Amino acid sequence: MPGETIASRFWDNVDALKDRTAMRSREGDVWKDISWREYGDAAREVALGLVSLGVEPRQAVSILSRNRPEWHIADVGGITGGAVTVPVYVTNSPPQVGYVLGHSGTKVAFVEDEDQLLKIEKERDELPGLRHVVIFDGVPSADGFVLTLDELRARGRALQHEQPSLYGSRWRATSPEDTASIVYTSGTTGPPKGAMLTNRNVVFTIWSLMEVVQDPPGEGSRLSFLPLSHIAERVTSHFSQICYGTTVWFAESLDTVARDLAEVHPSVFFAVPRVWEKFYAGIQAKLGQLPEEQRQMAEGAVTVSTAVVEMEQQGEEVGGEMRHGLQMAEERLFGPLRAALGLDRATNLISGAAPINADILTFFHAVGLRVQEVYGQTEDTGPTSLNPPGRVKIGTVGPPLPGVEVRIADDGEILVRGENVFPGYFKDEAATAEMLEGGWMHSGDVGELDEDGYLRITDRKKDLIITAAGKNVAPQELENRLKYHPLVSQAVVIGDRRPYLTALITLDADAAAAFAADQGLGKDDPGALAERPEVMDAVTAGVESVNAQFSRAEQIKKFRVLPRDFLQEEDEITPTLKVRRPAIIEKYGDEIEALYRD
Numbered sequence: 001m002p003g004e005t006i007a008s009r010f011w012d013n014v015d016a017l018k019d020r021t022a023m024r025s026r027e028g029d030v031w032k033d034i035s036w037r038e039y040g041d042a043a044r045e046v047a048l049g050l051v052s053l054g055v056e057p058r059q060a061v062s063i064l065s066r067n068r069p070e071w072h073i074a075d076v077g078g079i080t081g082g083a084v085t086v087p088v089y090v091t092n093s094p095p096q097v098g099y100v101l102g103h104s105g106t107k108v109a110f111v112e113d114e115d116q117l118l119k120i121e122k123e124r125d126e127l128p129g130l131r132h133v134v135i136f137d138g139v140p141s142a143d144g145f146v147l148t149l150d151e152l153r154a155r156g157r158a159l160q161h162e163q164p165s166l167y168g169s170r171w172r173a174t175s176p177e178d179t180a181s182i183v184y185t186s187g188t189t190g191p192p193k194g195a196m197l198t199n200r201n202v203v204f205t206i207w208s209l210m211e212v213v214q215d216p217p218g219e220g221s222r223l224s225f226l227p228l229s230h231i232a233e234r235v236t237s238h239f240s241q242i243c244y245g246t247t248v249w250f251a252e253s254l255d256t257v258a259r260d261l262a263e264v265h266p267s268v269f270f271a272v273p274r275v276w277e278k279f280y281a282g283i284q285a286k287l288g289q290l291p292e293e294q295r296q297m298a299e300g301a302v303t304v305s306t307a308v309v310e311m312e313q314q315g316e317e318v319g320g321e322m323r324h325g326l327q328m329a330e331e332r333l334f335g336p337l338r339a340a341l342g343l344d345r346a347t348n349l350i351s352g353a354a355p356i357n358a359d360i361l362t363f364f365h366a367v368g369l370r371v372q373e374v375y376g377q378t379e380d381t382g383p384t385s386l387n388p389p390g391r392v393k394i395g396t397v398g399p400p401l402p403g404v405e406v407r408i409a410d411d412g413e414i415l416v417r418g419e420n421v422f423p424g425y426f427k428d429e430a431a432t433a434e435m436l437e438g439g440w441m442h443s444g445d446v447g448e449l450d451e452d453g454y455l456r457i458t459d460r461k462k463d464l465i466i467t468a469a470g471k472n473v474a475p476q477e478l479e480n481r482l483k484y485h486p487l488v489s490q491a492v493v494i495g496d497r498r499p500y501l502t503a504l505i506t507l508d509a510d511a512a513a514a515f516a517a518d519q520g521l522g523k524d525d526p527g528a529l530a531e532r533p534e535v536m537d538a539v540t541a542g543v544e545s546v547n548a549q550f551s552r553a554e555q556i557k558k559f560r561v562l563p564r565d566f567l568q569e570e571d572e573i574t575p576t577l578k579v580r581r582p583a584i585i586e587k588y589g590d591e592i593e594a595l596y597r598d
Contacts (some may be wrong), residue, residue, distance in 0.1 A: 006242055007080040007171035008178055013245040017218055021240070023069045024510075025250040026260070036245075039076075045156030046077025051166070052155040052292045053108055053132050057082035057173070060104040060182065062492050064088040064097065064119070064383035065112035067224045067250050067298040070136045070149060074110040075228075080171040083107075085181045086194075088354045091551035098123030099191055100184050103127055104418045104426065105198035110149075113137045135172070136311040175547060176200035179558050182426050183231055185378040185472060189537060195378045201520035204419040205381040206243040207234065208401040212388050213268060215346050218245035220267040223260060225251035232353045232470065235382040259461055260281075261342035271471035273356035276371065279341065280360050283367070301329035305366035312392055313362075334368045340362065343369060348389055350374050353470025354458065354498055358395045365394065375455060379441055380404075381420045386454045406455060407440065413461055414447045415440035417487040433557040463581060465496045473501065478554065479579075480545065485542035486511045487535065490573075493556065493593055496588055502595040503559040503589055504568055505539060527563030536561065558595045 017036040017215035024031045034042075041183035055061060061078045063085060065071050078085040088097055090112065097119045101109060111117045111133055120133055133146045140146050160167060174180075176199045183193040186282045210217075222241070226233035237248050246267075251260040257275070286299050305326055311318050338344040351361070364371045372387035377396030384406065387398035400406045404418035421441045423431030435442055446459035465473040475493035484501065487506040496500035512529050516522065519534050529535050537563055542562035547555040571583050585592065 003177055005171075005174065005178075005197075006076075006202055006239075007174055010080060011040065011171070013218070013242070014499055017245050018219075020218070021247050022250050023072065023250065024306050025069050026252045031160045031249070032270060033119060033262075036550065039073065041244060042153065043075045043080055044078040044160065045153035046149075047081030047083075047156065047170065048159040048167055049134075049152035049154075050078060050081050050083060050108055051170070052159050054150075054537050055083050055107050056080070056140065057170070058084055058179070060084045060086050060106045062086040062088050062101055062106040062109040063229075064090060064109060064116045065136060066090050066093075066272040067226075067228050067233070067237075068112070068136070069250065070110070070525075071114075071228050072241070072248070072253045074134075074149075075238065076242065079176075079180050079312055081167070081176075082170045084172055084179050086185060086233070087181070089227060089229045089551055091227075091553055092119070093549055093551060094119040094122040095549060098549065100194075101130060102127055103191075104184075104194060105183055108132045108134060110134045110136070112266055114363065118579045121312065121462050122161075124316065125400055128376075159325075167498070174199060176203070179423075183229075183234075183378050185231075191477075193428055195379075195422050196424060196426050197381055197422055199418055201381045201422060202239050203243060205383065205401075206240050206401065208403050208418075208420065209235070209383055209386070210240070210244055212386050212404045214334055214389075215240075215246065215267050215347065220244065220246035221249065222246055222265065222268055222270075223251055223257070223264045223266050225254055225260070226270070226272065226470070230470065231275045231382045232270065232272075236268070236350075253541045258341075259276065262340065263342065265342050265345045267346060268350070269343060270350040270352065271345050271376075272468070273351055273497070274354075274468040274470070276351050276356060276360060276364070277468065298333055301326065301333055301362070302366055305329065306362060307335075309362055309365045309394075340451050341369075348366050348372060348503070350386070352376070352383075354466040354468060356370070364390070375457060377443060379422050379435060380416050380418070381422065383420070384414075384416050385444070387454075390543045393450075393452070393454045396450070397453065397457045398545050400455070408444075408447065408449060411461075412446040412448070412456070412458070414445045414457075416443060427493035466503070467495050467501070467553065468497055468499045469553065475556050478503075478550065478556065481549065482542065482556075485539065485545075487515060488537055488542065490579055492581060494585060494595075498596060500557040501555065502592065503543070503556045504584065504591065505559055505561050506563065506564065508533070508597050509565065530561040562591070 014036050019035045021033045021038055022036045023034040024384040054506045061083045074083050074173045109120060110132060117135055134148055134149055134152050138150050140148055142323040178199055179196045180199045180202055181197050185557055222237040224237040228234050228238060240246055241248050249264045253258050265473055287315050291436050303443050308318050313363045342529050351371050361371055370392055372392050374383050376382050376384040383401055385398045385400045406422060407415045409415055417440050444461045445457055446461050447455055447457045449455055464476060480491045482488055487507055488505055490506045492504045493501055507530055516529055520531060542557055543556055573579055
């Protein structure tokens with residue numbers, strides 16, 4: 001609707017849903033409810049509390065916390081008060097946190113607890129613009145720099161009493177073109193870039209997404225468990241809630257998702273491939289534990305059902321007799337399985353943020369879990385395309401969402417245009433011009449559109465790694481820091497679609513020889529030195545030093561020191577000494593696979 005903003009959609013739902021449940025979070029074995037009325041009161045108090053601390057419209061406030069109701073309240077309070085909110089990963093290192101807060105010009109930061117506060121304290125001298133920190137679980141500081149959330153809300157209530165019309169004038173003054181949030185995303189080189197997302201971007205994206213998802217307004221439910229600092233979870237369980245009145249349940253932790261999911265039974269469930277892979281492994285393990293006769297029957301049913309799915313995918317007619325033969329399996333195996341997982345009421349099961357194996361998707365479809373792949377990125381507010389329920393093409397990411405245009409450039413790059421596309425990067429005109437060249441967003445991915453308009457991703461134009469958990473990692477930054485170590489000549493970080501990062505490392509021949517002489521190791525060639533424990537210890541120390549500068553998801557878990565440096569004549573490096581990543585990954589495939597074996 002013309003003129004709609006995040007604030008207007010939020011308050012429409014507060015007024016309409018009032019005492020209905022907006023959020024549920026676990027306290028021990030009990031789920032505690034927060035109504036829409038309570039949600040609205042809390043957001044108003046936070047917004048005015050920020051005003052009382054001197055936060056002006058369009059200034060930044062950051063959120064450094066795991067998923068919990070306070071995250072939503074801080075975000076909505078900031079946005080409806082006219083501020084720009086900046087999510088920060090709780091796994092970020094202190095320097096990473098400091099960079100995001102400093103670059104965004106954050107005035108007030110929300111943190112979950114003392115551990116997250118400590119990250120800011122370590123960087124405080126580098127953040128002269130940071131006025132206050134608001135802590136969810138913790139105590140205030142004597143100098144007034146740290147306030148509790150209760151104290152902030154009390155300040156907001158006091159200001160509301162003094163100026164009853166202030167809050168309404170604040171949120172009504174926001175326009176669709178105003179930046180609502182800056183989401184920092186890893187680039188292929190250098191520090192992360194801040195993608196500016198407007199009110200229009202968010203409201204349009206949720207409208208477009210819900211046209212496909214078709215979750216009834218005010219009736220849907222979500223389980224929030226992936227980081228809200230990632231655009232995928234924020235769209236799924238937060239922005240969709242603001243705009244469509246869904247109920248959000250907060251998982252206690254990533255480790256409790258299976259338990260929490262079995263209690264929630266959400267109407268829409270989004271997960272990254274790594275979660276779906278764990279579900280798959282768990283189902284396979286349970287099938288393997290069945291008594292022999294039951295196991296054979298179950299495996300036979302899955303085999304027949306898989307054949308049905310493959311026929312459907314090919315557009316072939318499936319006979320009634322074949323479907324009838326699966327009725328018993330549906331009643332005794334597939335239906336109970338979905339109920340046990342908590343996915344029996346879901347109208348949409350979605351996988352995204354990284355590619356997923358087509359065979360796993362086929363298996364899920366065979367047991368009645370019709371998982372839909374979604375594709376997009378932060379710069380277009382999350383989704384570009386989505387497989388529609390009932391019309392999933394396995395191996396594709398579906399057709400573009402309503403109102404979104406996709407075009408394939410001459411070099412195969414996927415270009416996107418629509419009101420979901422961001423206006424640019426914060427304080428980075430050059431990167432913005434490159435991303436939005438010619439009026440289209442350049443995704444950096446290569447793909448093709450089939451005869452039905454379904455998009456298939458075939459390659460990645462940029463070197464950005466997306467792990468199996470959906471974490472974006474820029475390998476060049478890690479590699480460059482590894483090469484600061486005097487013994488290291490080259491480093492190639494691997495991890496695309498993998499559960500963790502690994503690295504192939506080569507030694508600098510001259511430095512290795514000097515090190516050997518200093519350690520009294522003789523004049524071994526680099527191949528022999530690569531296996532010496534003294535060298536391994538030195539390189540390990542270097543890797544650990546680099547890891548300390550990055551979040552856990554960006555840390556290198558295992559590495560291999562190769563017996564020789566990369567060579568231009570072996571097509572491993574370019575004439576300008578840049579590594580040829582695809583060639584190296586192909587050539588050293590056995591070594592890489594060894595790093596991922598248990």
